[in-house]
Each structure stands twice: as structure tokens, then as C-alpha cells.
């Protein structure tokens with residue numbers, strides 16, 4: 001079964017307006033469409049650059065724009081927050097949900113993450129649901145159980161149809177921003193495990209068609225090896241996505257992958 005291949009850039013809290021614009025200009029100038037066939041490229045800038053990126057990319061159907069977060073309520077007195085419907089109103093395509101930095105620094109728990117997924121789906125945004133274990137959990141052998149629990153808490157109750165709209169990103173916390181990438185064996189084992197949990201929750205067809213991305217110190221130098229694994233359908237890239245050349249090299253590595 002063929003799955004969406006996704007190369008997503010998560011800029012986190014980086015780039016001025018001018019830097020964001022320059023990135024997109026260089027990306028569009030340099031991109032080689034032959035090497036990106038079938039790859040869904042997603043750019044995830046800070047909120048304030050979203051509308052500008054949507055406008056700059058309006059003619060490029062293969063490049064989507066995602067937000068890094070949305071609020072879990074539909075609207076109301078939540079100073080400083082942005083709702084899923086507001087994102088949709090400026091034609092944003094997708095939203096990251098449950099990133100470990102949101103869980104760690106902003107106290108997001110499984111219940112909030114689950115509500116955000118529903119808000120995103122209600123507004124026809126593609127949720128990129130992030131999960132992953134800490135170093136302590138991996139070292140104590142609790143990594144598979146931790147991720148099982150995260151997936152069950154966030155996704156139970158969704159329909160198979162809603163699952164078609166959703167992408168999962170496995171991001172081991174110990175690999176994020178550390179330069180310490182999971183090995184292909186470690187990532188592959190977890191991706192297969194996630195797929196088995198999805199099969200139990202939603203059935204084989206849904207599990208086989210859900211894209212599972214790997215995130216955590218993905219770079220141009222290790223992308224091809226990771227993407228060669230049959231269960232790794234793409235990457236969610238932080239630091240290495242800030243440079244258009246480096247990010248394009250990662251996109252091309254995914255472009256080489258054929259199912």
C-alpha cells in the first residue's frame with residue numbers, strides 16, 4: 001500500500017520575517033521537481049509568518065504550510081492563543097500537535113493533545129501528531145509502552161476516515177536537537193510498533209495507509225539511510241530545516257524512496 005511521503009520543516013522559534021521570505025525564495029529557485037516527485041513538502045514557520053508563506057506558495061501545490069500549534073478550544077478568552085479555525089481562515093494546511101517541546105515547556109498533557117487533534121480535524125487541517133519517549137524511558141526499556149500509551153490517549157475514538165487525514169511523527173525526545181539520531185533499527189522498530197498499535201485500534205487498512213515520519217536530528221547526511229526503511233515514510237526536521245539547501249537535500253533523499 002502506498003503512503004504519503006512527507007518532508008516537514010519545523011522551524012520552531014527561529015527566523016525573522018526577512019529570513020523566512022529568503023528561505024522560500026531560495027527553495028523555489030533551487031527546487032528540482034524531478035527529485036521531489038510524490039513528496040509532500042511542509043513548511044512550519046512561527047505563527048506570524050504563516051500568512052506570508054501561504055501567499056508565497058499559493059502556486060506550489062506540492063508545498064504545504066503548517067502551524068506549530070493551535071489552541072484546544074474553538075474560540076474564546078485565551079489571550080495570546082490561536083485557534084484551528086483561524087489557521088484554516090488563512091488557508092493553512094496542517095498543524096503540529098503534541099510536540100514534545102509543547103509537552104515539556106507548556107504543560108500539554110494527553111487530554112489537551114487529544115482535544116487539539118479534534119479541533120484540527122473539525123477544521124480540515126492535517127494534524128501531525130508527535131509522540132516519542134524520553135531517554136530515561138528508553139534506557140529503562142519503557143519506550144514501546146510509553147508510545148503505545150501516547151497513541152492510545154491521543155487517537156482512540158477517531159474514525160478510520162479521520163485517520164486518513166492524520167500523519168504521525170515519532171520523535172524520540174533524546175534525539176531532538178542533540179545531534180544524536182536514532183539508529184535505523186531503533187526508529188524502524190518503533191515505526192513498526194506504532195503501526196501494530198494502529199492496526200489494533202483502526203484495522204489493517206488504516207494502519208497500512210497512515211504515514212509515520214521520523215524526527216530527531218535528521219540531516220542531509222543521515223536522511224537517505226533512515227528513509228530507506230520501509231516503515232519510515234518521511235521526516236520532521238528541526239535544525240537542519242533552517243537552511244534551504246540542507247532541507248532540499250533531505251527532501252531529495254525522500255524523493256528517491258519508492259514504495
Ligand code: 13P
Pocket residue numbers: 010099171175176177178179215216217218236237238239240
Ligand atoms: P531537530 O531536527 O533539531 O533534532 O528537531 C526535531 C524536531 O523536534 C522536529 O519537530
